[in-house]
Amino acid sequence: MSIAAQLNRLKAELPPHVKLVAVSKYCPESAIQEAYDAGQRIFGESRAQELVPKYEHLPKDIEWHFIGHLQPNKVKYIAPFIDTIHSVDSVKLLQEISEQAQKHSRRIKVLIEIHIAAEDSKYGYNPYMGRLFLEKTDLSQFANVDIIGLMGMATYTEDAGQIRNEFAELTRLFTRLKRNALKENNLFKDLSMGMSNDYKLAIEAGSTIVRIGSKIFQTTNS
Ligand SMILES: *Cc1c(COP(=O)(O)O)cnc(C)c1O
Numbered sequence: 456m457s458i459a460a461q462l463n464r465l466k467a468e469l470p471p472h473v474k475l476v477a478v479s480k481y482c483p484e485s486a487i488q489e490a491y492d493a494g495q496r497i498f499g500e501s502r503a504q505e506l507v508p509k510y511e512h513l514p515k516d517i518e519w520h521f522i523g524h525l526q527p528n529k530v531k532y533i534a535p536f537i538d539t540i541h542s543v544d545s546v547k548l549l550q551e552i553s554e555q556a557q558k559h560s561r562r563i564k565v566l567i568e569i570h571i572a573a574e575d576s577k578y579g580y581n582p583y584m585g586r587l588f589l590e591k592t593d594l595s596q597f598a599n600v601d602i603i604g605l606m607g608m609a610t611y612t613e614d615a616g617q618i619r620n621e622f623a624e625l626t627r628l629f630t631r632l633k634r635n636a637l638k639e640n641n642l643f644k645d646l647s648m649g650m651s652n653d654y655k656l657a658i659e660a661g662s663t664i665v666r667i668g669s670k671i672f673q674t675t676n677s
Contacts, residue, residue: 458486459493462671469665473658476520478650478668480505484512486672491517499541499666503529510536522606522666524578527551539564541606541647541666544579546588549597556599563599566606566647569628571621573610582628590636602637604645604663605629609653618653622660629661 456464462477469475476499479487487498491514500506501523510519510533518538525540527548534555543549543565556563567589570579580588585605594602605628609621629646637643649657649665657665 456674458489458672458674461674462490462493462495465667465670470658472663474645474664476522476647476664476666477671478522478666479509479672480523480668482668482672484509487513487517490671497538499668503532506537507532520666530555534561534563535559537563539566539603541566541664542568542578544568546592549600553597553599561599562601564601564603564642566604566645567602569605569607569625571607571609571625573617573621579607582624586628586632586636589632594640601642602640603642604647605632606647608650609648609657611652615656618656619660622648622653622657622662626661 466475474497476497477490477495478499480501487509496516497518497520499520499522500509503525506519506521519536521533521537521540522542525542525548530551534552540552540563543552549565552563552565567585568579569585570576570581605625607625609618612618625648626646633643645663646661647664647666648660648662651667651670654665654667
């Protein structure tokens with residue numbers, strides 16, 4: 456199937472309240488253009504040095520999302536145009552995003568990354584530390600960022616029960632923050648979870664943004 460056909464089949468499955476980020480990391484610009492021509496406008500990339508040339512060459516009405524690990528010293532390259540950064544896992548990064556956004560007189564939407572998978576990872580707050588961070592920090596100091604929600608990745612496994620449990624943990628944390636510490640923040644409303652192999656479970660668990668790459672861009676000849 457073509458990229459356009461895979462994209463359309465996927466979009467037909469998604470509930471209307473779920474936003475699709477088409478993850479185009481490692482894809483050539485021609486593949487992104489094909490998805491764009493089929494109507495997709497939101498794309499996700501995980502490396503700044505790959506994203507910048509794509510931003511420069513591709514249509515300017517694309518909404519670019521950054522989904523990978525981001526080093527604070529790379530923020531300046533994407534700050535002029537990035538719409539949303541899904542992977543904020545330190546105060547230093549949040550501060551840098553706010554400062555760089557301010558330099559360009561813009562606001563950048565961010566999600567706080569929470570580590571929910573069993574796999575070891577250096578990235579993301581553990582749920583407890585993430586909650587403490589959001590409860591105890593004066594977030595108004597990050598004047599040019601809008602904290603719109605949480606992001607997480609489940610373990611890469613065939614065990615649907617485990618994936619459900621991990622997504623449920625993130626949903627519980629999100630709901631708790633929304634009802635308590637972040638209840639004054641009307642923008643805090645998104646839960647970014649779900650990839651090609653687990654987006655259905657993520658949507659059942661309450662996801663509002665899915666980040667899907669291979670199911671759209673990996674084409675086969677059959
Ligand atoms: C690569 C990636 C995705 C998309 O993964 P697929 O399995 O190709 O859908 C989603 N989120 C993050 C953070 C990624 O790095």
